[in-house]
Amino acid sequence: MRYKPLDKSKIYLVTGAAGFIGYFLCKxxxxxxxxxxxxxxxxxxxxxxxxxxxxxxxxxxxxFTFIKADISEKDAIMEAFREYRPDIVVxxxxxxxxxxSLENPDAYIKSNIIGFYNILEAxxxxxxxxxxxxxxxSVYGANKKVPFEETDFVDHPVSLYAxxxxxxxxxxxxxxHLYRIPATGLRFFTVYGPMGRxxxxxxxxxxxxxxxxxxxxxxxxxxxxxLYRDFTYIDDVIEGVIRLLNNPPEGDEVPxxxxxxxxxxxxxxMDFIAALEKALSKALGREVVFEKIFEPMxxxxxxxxxxxxxxxxxAVGFKPHTPxxxxxxxxxxxxxxxxNVK
Numbered sequence: 001m002r003y004k005p006l007d008k009s010k011i012y013l014v015t016g017a018a019g020f021i022g023y024f025l026c027k028x029x030x031x032x033x034x035x036x037x038x039x040x041x042x043x044x045x046x047x048x049x050x051x052x053x054x055x056x057x058x059x060x061x062x063x064f065t066f067i068k069a070d071i072s073e074k075d076a077i078m079e080a081f082r083e084y085r086p087d088i089v090v091x092x093x094x095x096x097x098x099x100x101s102l103e104n105p106d107a108y109i110k111s112n113i114i115g116f117y118n119i120l121e122a123x124x125x126x127x128x129x130x131x132x133x134x135x136x137x138s139v140y141g142a143n144k145k146v147p148f149e150e151t152d153f154v155d156h157p158v159s160l161y162a163x164x165x166x167x168x169x170x171x172x173x174x175x176x177h178l179y180r181i182p183a184t185g186l187r188f189f190t191v192y193g194p195m196g197r198x199x200x201x202x203x204x205x206x207x208x209x210x211x212x213x214x215x216x217x218x219x220x221x222x223x224x225x226x227l228y229r230d231f232t233y234i235d236d237v238i239e240g241v242i243r244l245l246n247n248p249p250e251g252d253e254v255p256x257x258x259x260x261x262x263x264x265x266x267x268x269x270m271d272f273i274a275a276l277e278k279a280l281s282k283a284l285g286r287e288v289v290f291e292k293i294f295e296p297m298x299x300x301x302x303x304x305x306x307x308x309x310x311x312x313x314x315a316v317g318f319k320p321h322t323p324x325x326x327x328x329x330x331x332x333x334x335x336x337x338x339x340n341v342k
Contacts, residue, residue: 003316004246006032010129011084012245013037015071015119016092020197021134021188023054024238025090030061032242037084039077040093041070045100045107046198054195071115081122088245091119091133094164097199098138098300101160112164120175130182130248132241135169137189137230137262137305138162146266147308150187150258159300169258176256182248183255186241189262189307193234193327194334201269202276202331205290209280210341214291218301219269221294228266228304233327236320237261243316262307263320275324279332284342 012029016022017038029036038058042051058064065084069076071093095101095111116133123131139154139162157163172183192202205215219227240261249255267275273290280288297303309319336342 003243006034006242007087007246008033010087010246011035011037013039013080013084013086013089014092015039015090016094016134017058017066018042018051018055019092020193020195021191021234021237021241022090022092023058023195024234025092025241026058026064028238028242030058030064033063035063036061037065037067037080037086039067039069039071039080042068045095045097050195050198070111071118072110074118074121077118077122078125081126085126087129089119089123089128089131090241090245091116091131094134096161096197098159098161099298100199102300105160108160108164112161113167116168116171120171120181123181124175124179128181130184130245131172132184132186132244133168133172135185135187135258136162136165137187137260137307138302139166139169139187140302140305142302146304146306147264148260148306149308150260150311158302161300173254173256177254180255184244184249185256185258186244187258187260187262187307188237189230189232189260189305191232191234191237192331194331195338196234196331202272202328205273205276206280206332206335209288209290210339214293215273216293216295217269217273218295218298220296227269227297227301228306229269229272230262230264230266230305230307231272231324231327232261232263232307232320233322236263236322240312240316240318240320243318247316259312259315260307260309261312261320262305262309263322264307264309266304266306267324272324272328276328276332279325279328280336282329283332283336
């Protein structure tokens with residue numbers, strides 16, 4: 001694929017605009033001078049104030065339009081497409097979280113299945129240049145072959161969340177086949193950074209420390225066979241997405257493809273925790289050591305995630321590279337300031 005840079009003349013519609021990845025993508029597009037329509041339902045899965053604060057950072061941009069709507073509301077989505085006629089759509093709205101899918105499966109079917117179906121229908125009725133949508137590394141399940149490649153067999157998801165993301169890939173492929181919708185699915189690998197999701201481990205560990213509570217680590221206390229995660233810093237994720245937006249799949253075959261966006265350098269969970277302790281120590285000017293409780297793995301968790309990024313690099317000349325020490329320091333500095341815990 002011949003890489004084409006961002007097109008500032010196009011209209012970009014981003015769902016999940018007040019979410020972690022959605023916010024940073026909108027901000028980057030707006031900083032580049034693009035016109036952005038953001039959609040979000042501002043649900044209370046985690047602290048709504050954080051979502052509102054992200055949104056408040058976007059509202060001063062004259063080229064930003066915000067619509068409060070749920071993608072599971074078909075009429076609202078159709079109306080947004082009808083009014084703004086987006087050229088490029090990035091669907092990041094979804095019910096996130098592996099463990100929460102055990103508690104509230106309805107939310108995943110409503111947002112990740114029905115909601116994504118509505119996005120695909122809107123793309124069918126209002127043809128566009130490129131649909132980019134969030135999948136997840138969770139589709140690889142308990143795959144033991146590493147690194148995970150986009151061509152790997154992914155028919156054994158181990159959580160409902162993973163099953164909905166695999167369903168998204170199948171649905172997008174079908175719509176691309178039937179209606180020639182150029183679509184790109186992105187399998188994100190454990191995205192972290194400032195203004196991130198409070199339900200993610202690194203964020204909740206930090207919160208628990210300041211609340212004087214122990215952190216719970218679901219690795220059985222087995223340091224020899226610790227969990228591995230491919231932690232991907234938010235700026236790397238956004239750069240990868242930006243480079244893909246103006247580069248839809250081309251050719252006579254089904255215009256659909258999938259890319260991993262991961263760091264290609266998995267870290268032991270305990271090493272990640274040690275790096276977080278060090279980053280917080282530096283941010284606070286005093287030593288931070290978490291009190292730790294070790295528990296068995298939770299249902300739906302997988303022992304390792306590890307992304308092959310070869311296809312992404314070949315397509316757009318970029319691979320994520322930020323080391324966890326640098327990314328976690330930026331998170332720690334933000335957390336200390338945002339929550340005023342100095």
